[in-house]
Amino acid sequence: MSNSVHNLENEISRRRTFAIISHPDAGKTTLTERILHAGGAIQMAGNVRAKREQRRTRSDWMNIEKDRGISVVTSVMTFEYGGCIFNLLDTPGHEDFSEDTYRTLTAVDAAVMVIDAAKGIEARTRKLFEICRLRDIPIITFINKMDRESQDPFELLDEVASTLALETTPLTWPVGRAAKFLGTYDLRTQSMRLKEEIADTDDRIILLNEEIELAKAALPEFNIDDFNAGFLTPVFFGSAIKELGVIDLLDALADFGPSPRNQASNDRQVSANEPSMTALVFKIQANMDPNHRDRIAFARICSGRLERGMKLKHTRTGKTFALHTPQFFFARDRQLAEEAFAGDVVGIPNHGTLRIGDTLTEGEDLQFTGVPYFAPEILRRVNLKDAMKAKKLKQALTELAEEGVVQLFKPQDGSAPIVGVVGVLQLDVLQTRLKHEYGVEITFDGISFTQARWVQGDRNMIERFINSNRSAIADDIDGDPVFLSTSDFMMQRTIDANKELSFHDIKQIGVALSSDKR
Numbered sequence: 254m255s256n257s258v259h260n261l262e263n264e265i266s267r268r269r270t271f272a273i274i275s276h277p278d279a280g281k282t283t284l285t286e287r288i289l290h291a292g293g294a295i296q297m298a299g300n301v302r303a304k305r306e307q308r309r310t311r312s313d314w315m316n317i318e319k320d321r322g323i324s325v326v327t328s329v330m331t332f333e334y335g336g337c338i339f340n341l342l343d344t345p346g347h348e349d350f351s352e353d354t355y356r357t358l359t360a361v362d363a364a365v366m367v368i369d370a371a372k373g374i375e376a377r378t379r380k381l382f383e384i385c386r387l388r389d390i391p392i393i394t395f396i397n398k399m400d401r402e403s404q405d406p407f408e409l410l411d412e413v414a415s416t417l418a419l420e421t422t423p424l425t426w427p428v429g430r431a432a433k434f435l436g437t438y439d440l441r442t443q444s445m446r447l448k449e450e451i452a453d454t455d456d457r458i459i460l461l462n463e464e465i466e467l468a469k470a471a472l473p474e475f476n477i478d479d480f481n482a483g484f485l486t487p488v489f490f491g492s493a494i495k496e497l498g499v500i501d502l503l504d505a506l507a508d509f510g511p512s513p514r515n516q517a518s519n520d521r522q523v524s525a526n527e528p529s530m531t532a533l534v535f536k537i538q539a540n541m542d543p544n545h546r547d548r549i550a551f552a553r554i555c556s557g558r559l560e561r562g563m564k565l566k567h568t569r570t571g572k573t574f575a576l577h578t579p580q581f582f583f584a585r586d587r588q589l590a591e592e593a594f595a596g597d598v599v600g601i602p603n604h605g606t607l608r609i610g611d612t613l614t615e616g617e618d619l620q621f622t623g624v625p626y627f628a629p630e631i632l633r634r635v636n637l638k639d640a641m642k643a644k645k646l647k648q649a650l651t652e653l654a655e656e657g658v659v660q661l662f663k664p665q666d667g668s669a670p671i672v673g674v675v676g677v678l679q680l681d682v683l684q685t686r687l688k689h690e691y692g693v694e695i696t697f698d699g700i701s702f703t704q705a706r707w708v709q710g711d712r713n714m715i716e717r718f719i720n721s722n723r724s725a726i727a728d729d730i731d732g733d734p735v736f737l738s739t740s741d742f743m744m745q746r747t748i749d750a751n752k753e754l755s756f757h758d759i760k761q762i763g764v765a766l767s768s769d770k771r
Contacts, residue, residue, distance in 0.1 A: 258528070261558055261594070265525050268596025269510040270340040270553070273724070274374035274385075275367035280397040284367055284493035285330070285343040291499045292339065294332035294583070314718065329536075329551055329598050331581045335507035352627055352675060353536070353657060356609065358384055359624050360535040360553035362511045365502065366486070367493075370396050370403030370725070374416045382417050387625070389483045390622075395502055396705045397657045400434045400492040406464070410472065410488060420485040422475045423468055428488040429457040437490055437498045441475075447499065451684055455728075458579040461554065477509055513596035518612070518619040523556050525595035526534045530557035530565070533621040534601075534611040535559045537656040547599040548652070549580075551609035555621065559593040565613040566604065569622055571700050574613060578602055608655050626729075628705050628758035629660050629673025632737070633680065633697035636669070642693050649691040654730045659683050662705065662727035662735055665719070671727060671737075672697075673705055700738040704744050706756035714753050724745075 275281040280527040308595015328343045342361060344354040364385050368378065385392055396409055403409075410421045412519065425437040428447060436447035438461055451458060479485035482723040487505065513525035516533065536551040543655050559579060563742045567574040580600040593599050601607060637646050652668060654661035659680075660673040674680055676769055680697060687693045702725070708715055715734060736743035736756060748756050 262526050262593040262699050263524065264558070265596060266512045267337045268340065268387060268513050268515065268594060269337050269363070269506050270342075270361050270596045270598065271359045271363040271365055271506065272342040272344050272354075273365045273367060273376075274344055274354065274358075274381045276372075277733060279367045279369040279372075279375070279378070280493045281367045282343055282364075284395065284397060284499070285341065287493045287499045288341065288495045288503060289332060291496060292332055292501055292576070294330070307382060310434075320761055321488065325367055329424035329582045329600070331583065331598065334503055337507045337510075338594075338597065339506070340555045340596065342598070353623075354381065355384055355627070356535050356624055357656065359387060360551075361390065362514050362596065363393065363506075365393050365506075368396050368409070368413070369393060370398045370409065371401060372413045372489075373404055379416065382419075382750070386422070386483060388546065391480050391483055392486045393502070393505065394421070394486045395493075395498070395512075396488060396490050397493050400431065400495050400497070402431050406465070406490065407471075407557075409678045411744060413486065413488070417478060417610050419484075420479065421488050422473055422485060423488045423490070424475060424505060425489045425491075425498060426461065426468065428461055433457060433746065434497065437501055439501060440465065440468070445631040446498075446500065448495075455461065456552065481511055491629050498762050499562045503547075513555075516621055517623055521608050523619070523621075525556050527556040528558075529615045529617065530563070530613075531555045531615075531617070531619070531621075532559070532565075532613040533624070534597075534607050534609060534613070535624060537609055539652050539656050546577060547602055548604060548656075549582075550603055551582075551600055551608075552599055552613065553594050554595050554597045554599065556595050557615070558595075559589050559590070561589070561596070563615075566616050566618070568612045568614060568618055569608070574606065576601065605652070606656065609657055622644070622761060624761070626630075626660065626760040627675065628707075629675060631680070632662075632671055632700055633674075633675065634669050634671050634700050634703050636696045636698050636753075638694045645691060646687075646693050646695070649687055649693055651730065653683060653686065658686065660705075661730050662737070664737075665726045667725050671700065671702070704738040704742060706738070706744065706758060707760045708734045708736050708754055710754040711756060718751055729760075 273281050274287055330341045332339050344357050359770055367373065394413060406427060410423065410700060413419060414421045424441055425439055427434060428445060429435045435449060435451065436445060438445050451683060475487055476485060480487060489498055489502050493499065508693050515522045515524050532554050534550045534552045534554040539548045561576060561579055563576050564573045565576060571733050580587040581590045587600060590599050611620060612621045637643060650661050658712060662671040664671060664674060687695055708718065727735050727737060729735050736748065
């Protein structure tokens with residue numbers, strides 16, 4: 254094995270790329286901050302609901318996030334700890350921003366699932382877990398808020414196992430509960446990490462010894478193969494806000510967190526250790542720096558080694574893309590990336606060339622798959638307050654749709670554009686960003702359409718269908734046809750009447766919608 258190949262494999266093996274997922278208010282963004290602080294990446298951790306004089310969380314940087322105390326976009330943070338390079342992706346917890354989370358999960362090798370110790374498994378947690386399971390993503394569970402009144406640890410473990418059909422193996426155990434929570438006991442090393450020393454005769458130690466014996470007898474041992482296959486989740490207890498149990502989690506990620514996985518493409522499985530560089534764009538973020546009106550494509554390096562200045566093939570267009578200024582991110586802060594390896598997430602400045610789902614290679618003509626768009630649940634027509642800004646609105650809507658803030662549908666009958674969202678908070682974000690970033694004020698009008706479905710089939714059949722239903726047809730941002738329906742009944746009636754076509758509520762980016770399309 255040559256030194257260059259050995260170095261490549263060594264660099265890739267120490268990458269840890271993971272997302273943090275949870276139900277809203279389970280403490281996900283606070284945990285992100287504490288991980289960064291414990292890992293030495295920041296000097297002072299912030300709180301999501303900080304008082305005015307306290308610093309804000311690093312990962313929530315948009316105004317609407319600061320105002321509402323929620324995450325609405327995925328933040329990317331790269332830092333080094335324990336000999337590993339961590340790419341941490343803090344995802345939105347609120348279900349109205351689920352599309353951003355789903356797309357983020359195409360770019361990670363593991364997920365940390367944060368559970369509120371008092372509330373246990375919540376609906377949003379279950380949904381996110383199902384997405385992880387579809388992708389066979391290994392899950393580490395962090396049961397948070399042990400410093401408050403909580404369920405019994407055995408009940409929590411049983412709930413995870415029964416609700417998610419997942420074997421649970423505790424790797425740490427809480428020492429004390431609620432106000433008397435002092436830290437954790439590591440079942441692997443048989444050592445304690447406490448914020449203060451206590452006597453062996455303390456009630457908390459006596460209870461700990463009893464519970465550890467029971468846990469060892471009743472619960473399975475940790476098995477790395479079952480974890481990597483997504484069948485078993487190691488469980489950690491802690492309090493993110495008090496930074497207890499966080500180091501346990503970080504050490505475990507460094508110790509046995511999965512290194513970069515193979516990625517599926519339309520042609521083959523791409524191995525992380527291949528020498529040729531490939532990358533998948535899974536997220537676009539515009540105007541992170543309002544002074545420069547920048548537009549960043551976040552790309553997961555899927556194989557090989559990226560070097561600044563290299564020329565890549567943009568497989569959607571077939572054109573050459575020069576990589577002049579790839580960047581590592583720390584939420585909003587950034588630094589130039591001279592090189593990056595499979596597993597790393599880099600930001601690529603561009604002016605609209607790159608879109609979500611795009612593939613970059615060193616020449617091979619392949620397209621990574623699995624990046625989804627979901628049919629929106631809410632449809633609204635955009636009403637522009639100042640008709641003189643129509644051109645500006647068109648540009649802004651296109652840019653924000655490419656970013657994934659909303660989905661944009663252009664009716665073929667020439668009427669005003671329609672936006673589609675999963676939840677109403679997305680409409681608030683769109684309105685706010687249009688006003689503050691583009692100087693365009695809009696309102697929304699309700700419309701009769703309630704459903705949107707992508708139409709797939711033979712091109713001639715699609716054209717015949719479009720001609721017969723022109724008033725209910727719109728083009729999405731890629732120019733693919735979308736059928737708009739006024740009710741479940743009308744949608745089913747249309748499907749039954751057009752057996753030669755298929756109607757989809759999920760669009761896989763990179764998959765052609767008509768049989769003879771490019």
